[in-house]
Amino acid sequence: MNKRWERTAWFREARFGMFIHWGLYAIPARGEWVRSVEKLSNEAYEPYFHEFDPDRYDPRAWARAAKAAGQQYAVLTTKHHDGFCLFDSEFTAYKATNSPAQRDLIQEYVEAFRDEGLKVGFYYSLIDWHHEDYPAYGDRIHPMRGNEAFRNKAIQFERYVDYLHAQVKELLTNYGKIDIMWFDFSYDEMTGEKWRATELVHMIRSLQPDIIIDNRLGGNIKASEPEVYAGDFYSPEQIVPPGGIVDQNGLNVPWEACITLNDNWGYHAKDQAYKSPKQVIRALVECISKGGNMLLNVGPDARGEIPKPSLEILSAVGEWMQRNGESIYGCGASELPKPEWGRYTQNGSMLYAHVFDRGIGPLYFSGLKGKIKKARLLADGSELKVSLPWMAEQYSDTASGAFIHLTGAELPDDRDTVIALEIE
Secondary structure, eight states: OOOHHHHHHHHHHHHHEEEEEGGGGGTTBTTTTHHHHTTHHHHHHHHHHOOOOOOOOHHHHHHHHHTTTTOEEEEEEEEEEEEOSSOOOOTOOOGGGGGGSSSOOHHHHHHHHHTTEEEEEEEEEOOOOOOOTSOOOSSSSOTTTTOOTTTOEEEEEHHHHHHHHHHHHHHHTTTSOHHHEEOOOTTTBGGGGGGGGGHHHHHHHHHHHHEBBTTTTOOOOOOOSOTTOOOOOBBOBBBOOOOOOOOOTOOOOOOOEESSSSOOOSSSSSSOOOOOOHHHHHHHHHHHTTTTTTEEEEEEEEEHHHHHHHHHHHHHHHHHHHHHHGGGTOOOOOOOOOTEEEEEEEEETTEEEEEOOOSSSEEEETTTTTEEEEETTTTOOOOBBBOOTTHHHSOOOOOEEEEOOOSSSSOSSSEEEEEEEEEE
């Protein structure tokens, strides 16, 4: 078994996590890319630093919400692209402890989520729009990319990379055991060894040997022999891959789709385009059915609270998970093809039929004739009968198919009705 597979064992068991994007950008409340989109200078953005005082910040409430939603781990932005640090870094003054917040917000997050029994992850942006040695003019995304005043500004990029390494070292030294290091993101020539990525990963592994790292330092995680820094899991964003992720040797690669609840990662006061609990549940099931995880994002507001609509969705998902989590945790893809009424997840001899579409008549299970030992509605454990419907011989596949009759015209749970099948 390869090292990556060993390291990610808990991750592939957990399957469902909470992403948290939070920082100064919660104050303008126009999304986490506000500096880049509106081309705000450090000076224009500075007032938010002097105003950042999240009096409602209660990471225990966040952790309870994650746990109640059925999430098993969390990843919080320790520093986003704007360069502001939620932790007490000795390498910058641009941090929460120097803002009106006057506290290490990461320390509190780590303790709160650990106390709820959740795994803890750190997001860290490789990009930094505040640091004087990060390339500005001509960069594709820097707020000052077109500002002539920055055209001939001398920078020492290696000094920035030293800073990046020093901060990662702090994060992985000062807060006990950390489970995930989630870097964001490489682009154009800003990738791989531009970050001194091999050296960085060796340092990370020396400090936290069991930590898992995403694939955004660069490299090719799907190569038959990936770079040291290519990562432990693949991280598709706002998309669920059409199939699972496999490498050039045809072996499965652990992966995790990161998905927003509305259209922004960071708090956006006017963005009400929330996904329904049904959409979230079905997307989660789709990820598991393809051998992946889902990292679902919340963007707390400037006072430190997760918006009410987000909490309501999480709560509804949690209610479904409480009854149906067995079909998610520790499960993965099934060898069986996707059924027309929904999806399968599987864990050993337990096959979970996620029924999205009631259709008309009995549910048809291709290739399962004589192989179903027991069928139960997962939500309440009630027995379901496998039986041959009247006239099926004339109109259906009775040679290899099995049939289960669901009473009524509606599904017991319109979001996703799960049938647990014990198979031979």
